[in-house]
Amino acid sequence: MTSNEIRKQFIDFFKDKQHTFVQSASVVPLDDPTLLFTNAGMNQFKDVFLAKGERDFKRAANSQKCIRVSGKHNDLEEVGHDTYHHTFFEMLGNWSFGDYYKKEAIAWAWELLTEVWKLPKERLYATVFGGDKGDGLEADYEAENLWKEMTDIDPSHILQCSKEDNFWEMGATGPCGPCSEIHIDLTPDLSGGKLVNAGVPEVIEIWNLVFIQYNRDESGTLTSLPAKHVDTGAGFERIVAVMQNKNSNYDTDVFMPILNEIGKLVGESYITSKEQIAFRVIADHIRMLTFSIADGGLPSNEGRGYVMRRILRRAARYGRNLNLHEPFLYKLVPGLVKHMGDAYPELKERKDHVIKVIRAEEEHFNRTLDRGLEIFAKIVKQLSQNNENIIPGTEVFKLYDTFGFPVDLTRLMADENNLAIDMAGFEKEMNNQRKRARAAAKFTSQTVSTDEWVVMNDGDDSEFVGYEETTINSHISRYHKDGKTINLRLLKTPFYAESGGQVGDKGTLEGDGFTLDILDTQKEGNAIIHICESKGEFNPTSDKVYAQINDSERRRTIKNHTATHLLQAALQQVLGDHVHQSGSLVEPDRLRFDFTHFEKVTPQEIGKIEQIVNEQIQKDTHLEIAWKNIEEAKAEGAMALFGEKYGDIVRTVKVGDYSLELCGGTHVNGTGEIGPFIITTEEGIAAGVRRIEAITGPKAVQYFQSTRSRVSEIGQLLNSPESEINVKVQSLLDDKKNLEKELAQTKSDQLSGDLNGIINSAKEINSVKVLIHKVDNVDMKSLKDLGDKLREKVKNTIGLIASVNGDKLAFVALVSDDLLKKYKAGDLVREVAITAGGGGGGKPHMASAGGKDVSKLDEALKRFEELA
Template sequence: LLFTNAGMNQFKDVFLGLGSRPYTRAVDTQKCIRVSGKHNDLEEVGISPWHHTFFEMLGNWSFGDYFKEEAIQWHWELVTEHYKMPKERLWATVYEGGEGVPADEEAEALWYQVTDLLPGRVVRLPAKDNFWEMGASGPCGPCSEIHYFLGDDLEAQTEALFRQDGPEFVEVGNLVFIQYNRDESGALHPLPAVHVDTGSGFERLCSLLQEKDNNYDTDVFRPLIEQIAEIAGSDPDGDSTRVPMRVIADHVRTLTFAIADGALPSNDGRGYVLRRILRRAARFGRQLDQHDPFIYKVVSTLAEQVGHVFPEARAKAAHVSQVIRAEEESFGKTLDRGLEIFERLAAKGDVSGADAFQLYDTFGFPLDLTELMSRERNLSVDTDGFSEALEQQRQRARAATRNRFQALEGIDDVVAGEHSRFIGYGQLETQTTVAHSESQDGQVRLVLEETPFYAESGGQVGDRGVLSGDGFRIHIETTLKGRGGIVHVGQLGDGALPASGAGVQATVDAGLRQSSARHHTATHLLHEALRQTLGDHVDQMGSLVDPDRLRFDFSHFSAVEAGQLRQIEDIVNETIRADLEVETFEEDLTRARELGARALFGEKYDEQVRVVRIADFSLELCGGTHATHTGQIGAFELTTEGGIAAGTRRVEATGGAPASTMARQNRERLGDLGQMLNATPEEVPQAVRQLLERNRDLEKALTDARRQAATDSAGDLLEHAVDMEGMRLVAARVDVDDVSSLRSMADGLRERLGSGVAVLGGELQGKVSFIAVVTDDLIQGRSLKAGDVVKGVAQLAGGSGGGKPHMAQAGGRDAEKIDEALA
């Protein structure tokens, strides 16, 4: 699941019986995004009055507490007494029954018993409308909805009109009664505990309460639309501008909330969904004649509008604006060119899969954007052909990438009993028992009942070490976390692979573990130093921690300046020298967040989490291993900084012994350079600058000499010119070092020809090159063009080319045919 798309996502474990909460009732507002998969409202946005890519789902929940009677009674009270919706406009629906499930007569009766809903206003509907299921199997149950009549004539309300499912009625809320479990065979069984999920779309409720016939005219959207209209200088309600402005207003909400929560546009996963949405909005901006970045300007208005409910939107507004602006600038460079190409392709008719893929691969057009523009012209897109071209590209990419070993999946499926209890925070060796062992592709893999080996997770690599026992010794090369357990992967050194139940001494390589721990603690110091130096928008986007180095990816939209890097490094080293205590403790997730502990975006956490506190400097959720005091890190040195994606930077660093080794190696390299340059370490930079400047002067002098020699050679070539029909022709194979020299020679020939054509050819650095020149009088008087001349010559050598009328260049494939082509 890339995004939360329904209010129940966070409570799915409760409904499945896999988890619980310390409460039985809840009320919430859930930020939801629907842009892909089963729940996909993207194409309806801006056209439909009700559909959005982002919306708030208001929820009331009962976990084994109240059920149908209270849910119906209280929701009716909310709608009629608090929202003041006229009762004469309200209808209800219940499940009509089917597939072995009886009609929900209980809910039907309750609507008349515990509310004053008008008689005849409860309608039975089939499963597609009134039976909710989480998936092909799992918890499910009938649901009951409240609908509101939008028409002017109250007497026009009939059950027949309601069943037409037309625009006259709109859903207000949905009460889901989760009372069954569907097994793998499709059979339904009553749940031991029943639940209620009541949901209402906030934006739709606003339209009803503000008496608007669509969500976009409410105070949720109108301020955004009016700002877009002001930027574009357009009418927000114009026939040609209404839909583009509504789409942009919707999309900026989705982008703002997602980016504020830590997501970033990228080329895969949720990041690509955001990139698609942003590029779709940018294209609609072109319909408003907006060719410069502008969407980012709307973020501040939205942040002020929702900041009192969602403070992260206000806190991250500057960061969100920066991200969106950078994306707009990046895509803007190719959008206009892509639109030109699309117009050319569309002029031919329906868009082929290959053409759609070209727009995607070359100009960054998501497929749905190409489909949207095609629909506007009543054209279709060959999506199957696009998918085939995309899959071919992925296969090429996979073929170019070496296979990577993945941890065992479903360990609990093959390993019975208790296993994989991790004891490695407090000890690095133990006597334990083999719970499972296997050999595959020259590697051995073992699961132990308990283990001191840390499994790769949270960016930290898995431990290495030794497993030994009666008649065997195994060198563990890495430790991986599979679904349900810890897998030790390595090579059998001596003896035979032990069977399940065998005793084993598990010993972690203490030196490597301690190095990894130092680097992991250093990443926490680095994270905080980055935030102090660059701003609170910095969030961790990924990391790698191993014994030799650390790598840290973070959100930031420009290169980190040299002075900032020095400041970051200084902050980390000052904290190391302060020898601050590193404390780890278990805490309830909610309480940890209240304390201010930072979490990694996209990471799933249990209700109980491990917190790492470094005095008053840093507080993060982390399951990795750490030093006990910052002084144990010893030293910290940044090695590289660069961008890895739009809005994401990467730094690499070393600490402890590797940092000391690197410093020593750098001193030795500097000493070697000093000896070569006859300079002290302090004088080396200036000596290198002087050397480079002198080298540039020599290269320029050499280039000039070569060009002059080539120009002088033009006189020799003219001696072999052939007169034909009043013009001079030169065709010769020449020996030059580079294309610049070839051009200089051709230029010299053109100046001295008077009236004529010259073609030169040669093999330059293993490649066949031709160049042709034509004098101005022949271009104007006889319509001769150098491009046509060189193209014809190059074809004889298996190549092609072209250029301007007075000079054109071409390449060839067969060097043996150069002389034949020039003959």
């Protein structure tokens, strides 16, 4: 039976038991910043268990995509080294929300396992909660008796176990209850009873039935829930291994299609390879990456994005064990999608997006991976010479900070060399870096402890009225003086505090005997802090003030904020639905928008985006602002900012049928107020993240005028009408290209003038002719041309041509046809380039590379001789 058939049988079985099939939730919980990844089937029903939500069904079943990379349920370091730990897995589950309970859950689990799937009853064990004196709970005799009454399991196979193994809790507080686990004995002689819960592959848990019947409060006290629930989870990969009679999850048809694809890239099969661990790690990690990216995740330097980056870099490094030096992970995606796309259609829909993300991330890491591995090898060599076995924290930090090696990757390589790493030293370096970053950062807001405030009005303050008002009479709640700077809070304020990318308002406060310039407005928790500078003495005798924002700056800011909404919608129209906001800055004079995309936005696309935004501005659409329940807003398709926390009631900003976002910022009344919109720059700021800067209104008009002036000046310089400038420039470029071509040909002729002399300069090393030729200021194309001409004339030869071009090095390696079975030009030139702080590669017969350290040229040439 195939894995797809097993998954379908599970769903169909519970459908016949009146369960509603529920689609798997996204493995990236975009609406739950507290959770890195969906790690259990119950995640999407958490609100039901917490009595904060409900569903229109009482019974549910599904196969949930899950990711676990840490904690008691998984250990990343074990993935690939054993045959049953995974970062990504599927969890088959069935749920009851206040409907059926232990009786049905136990009976149905037994029915499916033994009557439908025909698992041998004599191999199955059931564990139940054995009680806990600390909680005052007796053993779960109810479940134990139901196993005896509702099934024909061997009574001696029903085991009472500890709270640690058989009592489930959502967290320190909240719903909890006993569970009953089903284990299967895979030992040849059925002797595995004593190994239940021992964590060995011979006896494994295949299904956990959780009976949620208590609530634990903050004091630790348990009380019975009015409605009892069932939450079960069966590990899909383990079930498949058992059903297909395989000793390893990786030997099943869940993994073998991926392992076979890896084998095609490597040129050997998983079954015969001596590097099976590398095969397994890569197969596991590409599943995790493909599903997480398809569900909206992206590699980055923080949060779940950093976990994804760690996983990808771990897989890329294992690729080196299989001699895969070029990006390869992205090539595995189509096969995985073909295998699992029917069960999870989102894989088919986002296949191209996943490939682009993984390829971009691989290429980015590849630039430093080889150099980092060389540094690591030198560290290992030095430790060996010194009879030491701990990698200093400074070196671990260098690999992390300079070469992008996650700490767990360095630890993995250390383990392979029987070394440890100095984590305390690494953490010290990390803390020093954080201190440097804090010292370098410019903080416009100042945090002060509450006992330093001078309180003028106790109670609630910071009521924001700036959506409707720009000037008000208000009262000082409290203030804090620090030299000339005054931090101040008002009972009511029209000043918008920096949030959601929009900068804080500026303006003035006038009181009895003082005037304050408000330089910035920030938030501390729910409090709005006005950061002020006094024009004179500030010793208020009255709390009354007149607050007035800088209306001109606010007007320009709100134009840019609404334009940002229009821009995001246009980006999605032109580039695709994968575009999501990664960051933004909205100021009076410009807007900046960071978004997910994996290619440079072309000039044609920029033009189309500008056109769409300006068309929306010209329509002068009235903005609709509303407060509504967050679920209602999401159901309407409102875009939320990833990672932002939202309350139950949210503010939505709608621009006709064009744009709908959750947003607390200030906006124009109608899009026509924005004026012209121009994109001024587009650039990449990280792997998979692009940045656009734009201007609106008067700034855009100034930009038009400045551009027109420059065009006029260029026309005068070229002695050409403005309408013919492009023709004139193209003519000049063509002339330049022809001259460069002639110059290159002249250089090539000069280089090739004495081919026989170059060939005769080769020395023989280990019965192979080694040809090394140095030149100066020769471009890569000319070097390759020379390499081609040399290859036509040589036999039994490997060659290296090197050129010093300013502060850079260029290398071309060549291998004669009769030595291609022994040498690969790509491998040779890569080793040489690494010595000079660079990298490269190419085809077996000829390859090129660059170097960054000119002083290492002689060392690089010597390295080439050593490779002979």
